Amino acid sequence: MRPLAALLAAAATMIATGAGAQVADLRSTSALRVCSDPAALPLSAQDGSGFENRIAELLAQRLELPLQYFWFPQGMGFVRKTLLDGNCDVMIGYAQGDELVQNTNHYYTSVYGIVTRRDGDLAAVDHLTDPALRGRNLGVVAGTPPATHMARAGLAKDMRGWDLFVDRRVENPVGDMLQGIRDGTLDAAVLWGPLAGPLIKDDPQLQFTPLLKEEGGPRLYYRITMGVRPSDQEWKRQLNSFIRRNQDDIDAILRDAGVPLVDDYGKALKE
Numbered sequence: 001m002r003p004l005a006a007l008l009a010a011a012a013t014m015i016a017t018g019a020g021a022q023v024a025d026l027r028s029t030s031a032l033r034v035c036s037d038p039a040a041l042p043l044s045a046q047d048g049s050g051f052e053n054r055i056a057e058l059l060a061q062r063l064e065l066p067l068q069y070f071w072f073p074q075g076m077g078f079v080r081k082t083l084l085d086g087n088c089d090v091m092i093g094y095a096q097g098d099e100l101v102q103n104t105n106h107y108y109t110s111v112y113g114i115v116t117r118r119d120g121d122l123a124a125v126d127h128l129t130d131p132a133l134r135g136r137n138l139g140v141v142a143g144t145p146p147a148t149h150m151a152r153a154g155l156a157k158d159m160r161g162w163d164l165f166v167d168r169r170v171e172n173p174v175g176d177m178l179q180g181i182r183d184g185t186l187d188a189a190v191l192w193g194p195l196a197g198p199l200i201k202d203d204p205q206l207q208f209t210p211l212l213k214e215e216g217g218p219r220l221y222y223r224i225t226m227g228v229r230p231s232d233q234e235w236k237r238q239l240n241s242f243i244r245r246n247q248d249d250i251d252a253i254l255r256d257a258g259v260p261l262v263d264d265y266g267k268a269l270k271e
Contacts, residue, residue: 035070041199044092059090059092062242103227108251110259111260113210115181115208116187133188135158136158140189140190141174144192145218146220149218174199178199181205190211193260194224197258198258201257210260
């Protein structure tokens, strides 16, 4: 029985190894194939204007490969339809710790924050328990971490939620909230920094204040990595090397775009 068990175990190992190699072979060596949303500005866009597009261009340049995109709207099934189906080989921006993909080392950390009018009476607010937020019209994306903090702070009745998973080609929750603050239908909105920061970078009316003082969970800061297939160990190592060698250039792209960068623990702005 023992020899048979050993043979069966060896056969199972060979099958698993072969399957892993087959998935790994999906990675193109003739082009940098990026999985991306065609309408997710300021992150990515089909016209190449997003800051993740610029990072992809830098990566392709350093690898000396042509850049190709597989476009698919983010939402349910995005990872399966893009990366796992072998249509592309890397997601430029993916939160650390998601089990659907294998994460590279993180290349930046950012945080949720509150968007207000620069000249408004909420301009000094930097935490969600500030009494000044009570009774105000507040925007938030439903299901995101700050919504939990806001409810715990007694702001549930003041919150107006937007959908988390939408096709950005036809809906624009963040843009709608920012416009609401401009026209006065909203007093403030609590938004993910890499989305809000670039969109109001040059806006004379609006400001983004990072939420660095919140206590308890869920956390409001996230480390952002690149995402690859779980089997692509060598590809992950190559991307980690790229991140390490090009961190200054990546930081320059992020800062130029207006992405708020914080330390790895979400306690202070990154200098």
